[in-house]
Amino acid sequence: MSTADLPIGTRLRGRDELRFVRPYRRLGRLNEVERAKLARHPYEAIAAVVERYAAEGPEAIAGVPGEVERLKWAGIYPQRQGGNAFMVRVKVPGGRLRAEQAVELGLLAEAFAQGPEDHPVFGNAYADLTTRQDVQLHWVRIEDVPRLWRRLDAVGLTTVQACGDSARNVLCCPLAGADPEEVVDALPVAVAISDFFTGNRAYANLPRKFKMSVTGCREDCVRAEINDIALWPARSVAGELGFNLLVGGGLSDGERMAQDVDVFVAPGDAVEVCRAIAQLYGELGNREHRGLARMRYLVEELGPEGFRAELAARTSLRLAPAGEALTRRFRGDHVGIHPDRRPGRLLVGLCVPVGRLRGRELAEAGRLAAAYGDGTVRLGADQNLVLAGVPEERLEDLLAEPLLARCTPFPGPFSRGVVACTGTEFCRFAVVETKARALDLAQWLDEQCGPAVAELAEEVGPIRVHLSGCSASCAQPQIADVGLRGTAAHLGDQLVEGVDVGLGGTLGPRAGFVDWVDGGLPAQDLPEALARLVRLFLAERRPGEALWAWARRQPPARLRETLRAPDREEVRP
Known part of the structure; x- marks a missing residue:
């Protein structure tokens, strides 16, 4: 089976890999993971799930050196339990799920995420909401992955590049388009960036994970400062509304706040700026020492001015100076009842403690979104969710729904x-x-x-x-x-x-x-x-x-x- 025969959600674009100059000049110094990626492109592992592993089982995966690492590009991780137990991560660009997508994810959890026994606290067949607006399913068997992919594809979702050394899920304010005070609706920008990178072979092999966020809200709810690339709201010198560019943020053992590199990005230029930064990172990032390979170390090495110069060399855009920053505070969540920008409508932010929902609860959230709201379930970077566009006159009926007894908009402060x-x-x-x-x-x-x-x-x-x-x-x-x-x-x-x-x-x-x-x-x-x-x-x-x-x-x-x-x-x- 060729990659063209995969479901649309897992099809891969481009046969020519970008020739990143620096790492491929010094093959003898590449780290072990880089050697594995060079020997066999990670996308080949995606195709192999359908072609071989679903039929032959996890033993076949273990027989291919480096394949466990490559399967991260398929959104698949082996669980701690080993054997035929995998975590599958589903990307949700901008955190925006249509009601039918939320329902299907819940049904998939019920069908394919059944553990051997009930968890004493959470039961079984659940989905985890992550801090990157993804959905994770556990206890998935490798033979079930092709069927799971087909069902995801039918509702326009994918697991491609949910993990691995590639562009991860692109974050966006969950209230985009509904926030009364947002500067610009950034969801179309976030989706365009995600569409460009997902399945794009030329930009899939980066030195390490590559995290991006874009938001037009003024409350930093998608945590701009800890992303490799962050676009947050600004007004240019000429008065245009768009984004200022931050780069090089991240946590783990070497946490750094993202740095301003004095670049204003118009919404229509966002994809090209992110593409050029990915090229810069791919060419100059550290492929020798994996612990120093995240982009924040490259930004620290080059400095803001040096990074800006390298970026300018890789794009035909004329980089405009940063504009007036419009972020006013940090808002950790959107839990509670808030006004929607649409007259007579409300935003209902539901608390999902520790981000865990049973499959049937996620499906129920989709049903409620269709029955009471604008048909969207919006995932936040805080592991919670929002129902938008709820008519004021229907609020009491929504609050009386059984799901809201557990996922309440009025939780305790802890x-x-x-x-x-x-x-x-x-x-x-x-x-x-x-x-x-x-x-x-x-x-x-x-x-x-x-x-x-x-x-x-x-x-x-x-x-x-x-x-x-x-x-x-x-x-x-x-x-x-x-x-x-x-x-x-x-x-x-x-x-x-x-x-x-x-x-x-x-x-x-x-x-x-x-x-x-x-x-x-x-x-x-x-x-x-x-x-x-x-x-x-x-x-x-x-x-x-x-x-x-x-x-x-x-x-x-x-x-x-x-x-x-x-x-x-x-x-x-």
Whole structure:
């Protein structure tokens, strides 16, 4: 079977690969993954799923060197359990699902994401919403992938390049086109960028993952500063509305805030600018040391002026200077009831704690979008979702729907702000369990401290607690009020699951990463430790001060002392 015989959602464009100059001159110094990609283009693994692996099983995958890595371009990862258990990630450009797409994803979860037994907290057959507006299905068998692809293709969805060293899902404000205060509707731009890169062989093999966001809203809800490329709203010197360009943001072990390179991008030029940056990164990015291969290291090496010059050399566009930045604050979510720009309509933001929905719940969200709203389910970068275009007179009926009893627009402040990655339940890199732990933690804190925090909701907002199972930062702990990173900890003579605790992260005008104030805190001590911290914050905060701002004023030693139980001997891993 040729790639032309694949479903449309997995068809691949272009046979000539872009000849990135720098890495291919020094073949002897390429890292192992680069050698695997050079020996066999990752798109060949996509075709092989249909041609061979679905029939022969996971053993056939293991028999091809480097194939597990290449399958990431198909959106497929092996689960921690090994064997015939895979995670499949579905791209949702701009976070926008049509109602029928949401219904089909829910049905796919029910059909293909059945684990061997029910999870004690979440049950079975569920879908995870991610911080990149993707949907992840677990426990998928390799023989079921071609059928899953065909059904995704029928509703216009794909898994191609949801993972791997390529352009990942393109983020956009979930309220695009419905936000009364947005500068420009950026969804068409985000979709155009996604369409250009998805399935494009010439730009598929980059040094590492390549993350982009584009938004016309003024509240930075898609976290511009931590993307490789970010387009956020601006007004040019000539008065045109469009975007300023930021580059080189990211988290993991070497977090960096994206830098302004003094470029204004008109909406019609966005695809070309992103293409030229991908070419720049492909040619100059580090393919020798994988730990230093993310674009942020290249931006740091070149500096803003040098990067701008290299970009100008790779496009026929005349790069205009940056305009007036129009972002005014960082908004972590869109949970709650808000006005839609369309008269008489409302935006209903639903809290999906830790981003996990059963398949039937996701399908039900699609049904509600069609029955009450504008027919769209909008995924946020906070693992929540929004129903848009709800008539005011139908709000009470919508609120009475059973799904909204669990996915409520009126959650407690900790349930609203909790974010968690996959953790040891499925991920081979995680060192602690995350989803159930984060959910339990948020619900317990809502009981203990929620009422006091809720009284100050307008000033304090939700308390954003992000739990990542390892240092890869999939839950983005560095930008949270409270960032938690999985590690090992000592409890007496026992080695137990623990967390590093960071405080004071946020984005927007006062962007800054957390300060890691404590390391190796046993996870069992975490609820009481955070309750002590929140109570101290509530007692000492200044008017209008959020937790992240209060934490920045405190000496790290004091914060660490607050977190550590006073009646237990301090131990470090």
